[in-house]
Amino acid sequence: xxxxxxxxxxxxxxxxxxxxxxxxxxxxxxxxxxxxxxxxxxxxxxxxxxxxxxxxxxxxxxxxxxxxxxxxxxxxxxxxxxxxxxxxxxxxxxxxxxxxxxxxxxxxxxxxxxxxxxxxxxxxxxxxxxxxxxxxxxxxxxxxxxxxxxxxxxxxxxxxxxxxxxxxxxxxxxxxxxxxxxxxxxxxxxxxxxxxxxxxxxxxxxxxxxxxxxxxxxxxxxxxxxxxxxxxxxxxxxxxxxxxxxxxxxxxxxxxxxxxxxxxxxxxxxxxxxxxxxxxxxxxxxxxxxxxxxxxxxxxxxxxxxxxxxxxxxxxxxxxxxxxxxxxxxxxxxxxxxxxxxxxxxxxxxxxxxxxxxxxxxxxxxxxxxxxxxxxxxxxxxxxxxxxxxxxxxx
Ligand code: FEO
Numbered sequence: 600x601x602x603x604x605x606x607x608x609x610x611x612x613x614x615x616x617x618x619x620x621x622x623x624x625x626x627x628x629x630x631x632x633x634x635x636x637x638x639x640x641x642x643x644x645x646x647x648x649x650x651x652x653x654x655x656x657x658x659x660x661x662x663x664x665x666x667x668x669x670x671x672x673x674x675x676x677x678x679x680x681x682x683x684x685x686x687x688x689x690x691x692x693x694x695x696x697x698x699x700x701x702x703x704x705x706x707x708x709x710x711x712x713x714x715x716x717x718x719x720x721x722x723x724x725x726x727x728x729x730x731x732x733x734x735x736x737x738x739x740x741x742x743x744x745x746x747x748x749x750x751x752x753x754x755x756x757x758x759x760x761x762x763x764x765x766x767x768x769x770x771x772x773x774x775x776x777x778x779x780x781x782x783x784x785x786x787x788x789x790x791x792x793x794x795x796x797x798x799x800x801x802x803x804x805x806x807x808x809x810x811x812x813x814x815x816x817x818x819x820x821x822x823x824x825x826x827x828x829x830x831x832x833x834x835x836x837x838x839x840x841x842x843x844x845x846x847x848x849x850x851x852x853x854x855x856x857x858x859x860x861x862x863x864x865x866x867x868x869x870x871x872x873x874x875x876x877x878x879x880x881x882x883x884x885x886x887x888x889x890x891x892x893x894x895x896x897x898x899x900x901x902x903x904x905x906x907x908x909x910x911x912x913x914x915x916x917x918x919x920x921x922x923x924x925x926x927x928x929x930x931x932x933x934x935x936x937x938x939x940x941x942x943x944x945x946x947x948x949x950x951x952x953x954x955x956x957x958x959x960x961x962x963x964x965x966x967x968x969x970x971x972x973x974x975x976x977x978x979x980x981x982x983x984x985x986x987x988x989x990x991x992x993x994x
Contacts, residue, residue, distance in 0.1 A: 601638065601665045602774060604819070604827065605756045607733065611662055612636040612823075613650040616770045621682075626794055627893040630787060631770030634682050635823045637760060638665055639753065642731025643672040647751060647760050648823055652685030659689050668694050673728065675735070676701040677762035678748045679708030683823050688713050700728065702739055705747035722749070738813075740764065740806050742799045750810070757818035759810075764803075765835045766824035767791050777830035784826060788835060791824070792842050793900035794893050798931045803843040807836060845934040847903040850881040851990075854895060855908035856888045856917040861942035861974045862908045868980045869906060869940065869969075872987020880991065888919035896926055904936040904994050905962070907953050911943035911970075916953055924953065928960040935961075936994055939968035940986075942975070965993040 601609040612635040618628045634650035636658070644666060650658045662668065668690075676684055676699050687709070691697070696718055701709065703721045710716070722728075728735040733755035740748045743764050751760040767787035771779055796803055820828040820835060828835050853870055857863040863886065870882045885895050899905055907924070909916035916924075939953035950970040958964050969986045971979050 600661060607640055608756060608758065609638045609665060610635060610774055611638045611665055613654045613658060614770050621768060627891050628768040630768060632768035632824050633770055635821065637821060639730060641733055644670050645673045645675060645730060646671050647675045648677055648683045649686035649690060651682040655686035655689035658686040659693065671697055674699045675751055676705050676709060677751055677760060678745060679705045679712065680745060681712065684709060691717055702747050702749050708747045738810065742802045743806060744795050744799055752815055757816040759817060759820045761820050762823045764822060765820050765828060766822035767826060769825035771826060774827050775829045776826045779826060790893065790897045793897040797900055798929060800843040803839060807839055848901050849879060850902045851904045852898045852902045853884045853906045854887050854923055856886060856919045858910045862910050864975050865940050865942060865971060865983050866908055868983035869987035872984035873991055876988035876991040887923045892923065892926060895923055896930060899927060899932065902935065906938050906940060907957065908940040909949045909953060910941055911947050911949040914946050914948050916949040924956045932961060937962035937964050938966055938990060941970050943970060944973060
């Protein structure tokens, strides 16, 4: 059922407590998520976004309890991805002529997904829609995170409907940011940013500066996932400015995979060397075959440097190393340093190959890495500790 946000705006979305994977199996959502849709009742009534397709019947049924569907004057589609547009086919079967306001790119993505010639009204940044006592202003936000994305600003209530921007995968019955633990909320917003928005950092930074320059009064930010920023919405805007500016903390992440634990012993010895050299650095280790890949990318985003290790197998590196390298490549991280390591028995190519991939991914690879044969003995462990300490001096 809907939840009142202001006298004119109700949340009419779906809280998905069950969701544990998003974007197929790409993104872990350990706290579930929500698909936030909003109903504005003014002299004209507006629906902003819908919910993911598996919940379409439930969405339309609940919406009917909120409003006679024929009284919806306009639909706004801020973004065409199926988690927000997936209930449009079911809804449009009921109100087929209702105009859908969206960007020209969203027309393409919606037509491409649903193959329907709905009554699309393309809009651009600065276009407005009068509702009576309030006005909607559209702000295109391409590549935050699809080409079709836009924000919608509502005057009077001073709400920015930001779609994926400022979202978090966080299921909660109470929908306001001050109703949950602030640390948990920031952690989810950070993970979301690290895994969805980092590749588009320059666009995020420019868009936020553009919106701030518009000097719009801002009482709330209502994203399409998770909690609404109703208490001090500026806090998440500030965070986005930091995160989109080549963000890093004083952390080194060591990511490895290992067949018989030799490369794990290497990772642990290198970690010890880093701690010996500078105890102020946070060091975290992840076996990439056992750890959540979404969390690994989150920690890489947090890090000033990473070390990636793999045993050599069949003249290359292990399967999970390949997966993480591909995710890192797509993330387009900037201003981070790296090195590679690994154990081998006879050919030993993995370290060199990982270094090459890290370089291609935009990392500054500080040296040729370190590789050792078979299982490291105490002398080799000492060499690895020294390597870890030396690595710190190269940052
Ligand atoms: Fe939440 Fe890009 O969809």
